[in-house]
Amino acid sequence: MDREYEIVVGLEVHVELKTATKIFCSCSTAFGAEPNTQVCPVCSGFPGALPVLNRQAVEYAIRTGLALNCEIAEVCKFDRKNYFYPDLPNAYQISQYDQPICKNGYLDINVDGKHSRIGIIRAHLEEDAGKLVHQGSITTTTYSLVNLNRCGVPLLEIVSQPDMRSGAEARAYLEKLRSICLFAGVSDCKMEEGSLRCDANVSVRPKGSSKLGTRVEIKNLNSFRSLERAIEYEARRQIEALEDGEELVQETRTWDEEKQVTRSMRSKEEAHDYRYFPDPDLPPLRIDREWVERVRASMPEMPDQAQQRLINTYGLSDYDANWLTSTPQTLEFFDETVKHYPDAKAVSNWMMGDFSRLLNQNNMEIADSKVTPQYLAEMLRLIEKGTISGKMAKTIFEEMFFTGKSPEEIIKEKGMQQISDQETLQKIIDEVVAGNPKVVEDYKNGKEKAFGFLVGQVMKATRGQANPALVNEILKERLMRE
Amino acid sequence: MAISVKQVEQVAYLARLELTEQEKQIFTQQLTAILEYADKLNELDTEQVEPLHHILPIYNVMREDVVQPGPPREETLSNAPLVEDGQFKVPRII
Incomplete structure (x- = not known):
């Protein structure tokens, strides 16, 4: 202007x-x-x-x-x-x-x-x-x-x-x-x-x-x-x-x-x-x-008060707090989820990210979606425990959003359990390393990108189910022995 | 307080009334007479008097928020000159 x-x-x-x-x-x-x-x-x-x-x-x-x-x-x-x-x-x-x-x-x-x-x-x-x-x-x-x-x-x-x-x-x-x-x-x-x-x-x-x-x-x-x-x-x-x-x-x-x-x-x-x-x-x-005065006494928490509460209690940003208080349903969902999973920032990120995207894409309101605060909290706990990766969580969340099934149920149905078993991963990594001698050579000559390629191969072999943090750790250790 | 023919025309327009020249003259005289009569009130000192909004000394007539069915639609529409799809049909207004 x-x-x-x-x-x-x-x-x-x-x-x-x-x-x-x-x-x-x-x-x-x-x-x-x-x-x-x-x-x-x-x-x-x-x-x-x-x-x-x-x-x-x-x-x-x-x-x-x-x-x-x-x-x-x-x-x-x-x-x-x-x-x-x-x-x-x-x-x-x-x-x-x-x-x-x-x-x-x-x-x-x-x-x-x-x-x-x-x-x-x-x-x-x-x-x-x-x-x-x-x-x-x-x-x-x-x-x-x-x-x-x-x-x-x-x-x-x-x-x-x-x-x-x-x-x-x-x-x-x-x-x-x-x-x-x-x-x-x-x-x-x-x-x-x-x-x-x-x-x-x-x-x-x-x-x-x-x-x-x-x-x-x-x-x-x-x-x-x-x-x-x-x-x-x-x-x-x-x-x-x-x-x-x-x-x-x-x-x-x-x-x-x-x-x-x-x-x-x-x-x-x-x-x-x-x-x-x-x-x-x-x-x-x-x-x-x-x-x-009777009406005043019956007033519920208003958006400004709620925003202040979110900022003071959870250290959320102005922007997040503002977004979470846009409707009473949004705030209620957040408050309820945090009761079951206290990492407020993670809850807020999921609500403002995948949840909000799905709502917008489908022209829905929170009440129209089937996912419950309890299930979102459960899913976040599974990510924290390493049972599922962040990427799997996206798929699981979408499924919960439309069907209202629990994360456990979806994981079982889709066989999505994250592979965090040392031995299993070790075996797969051994195969990948053995199958890509040239890339391993590149890595040893200082090519950082080569490492990413090998991780990708492991993920591919496990259809994305390998625990990425663990793969990184094991692969690094394995390559040092090459 | 005298009012002009122009003011009479404006008031007639707002009420969607068509007046002949003769009627405009008559109403200008009559409305002037009425306003002059009302002007007599200005002779009183009303400095300390609150304006009156309603002629009865009653306040707060309210009902509870409970739905009551209205008459059937045919009855609502029965005086309409033209009806289409259960609605009043009116000339285009833009």
């Missing part, structure tokens, strides 16, 4: 709260039901139907607010945000305008060793809109179909300060926000199902300036990667425009995943006038301090 400019990013994140019912009616919020089967007069906007607030949605909002170090409002209310759109049957969205339930919080991120505190302006409760499906492509569509199942699902909109200075920081913020919400147990945070959605406000300014530049809002960011890339692209576009003497316009742009560019959707000149006013159907909320 151009050294003379600074990128300024703020994020607006919508988190779907994992209540069983919608925010203002008792319809189910289950994902993936048949269209319009989780709909009632309240959420489909029938005249005269009255909304009644879901207590659990308020509690989740308080929980999230506390997890994000926010002040929880003593009094707050709901307002109507008025606009026409086919996915909004009331022609207004119930939201919170000037009295959000949470405000003035922060979360901490760490990008390549640089720690930053990102401010959170506010978090407010609101209802989701329905889903609009265009028939055909977006340019040739002639009509759309409306499914109101999602209409009225509770959302918490979390608005950050413009405190991020790169796409990587914005990504770190969103990842941290996700893990906080997962640990707090308030949302599934599945970007692919839309339970975590993010818009980015991006501007650039000359380095050292404290004035904000013209801001562009980017929508349609469907993954952490697209968030990071869209910001980097957009900042470059803005800097190039400024360098060319162009004036930037405040507008909304959409991220085109296929072409990896942002494109203009609408300019802010036709900005909405939402005519917010207090919703007369909903009495205000007075949030008892006792309620807040």
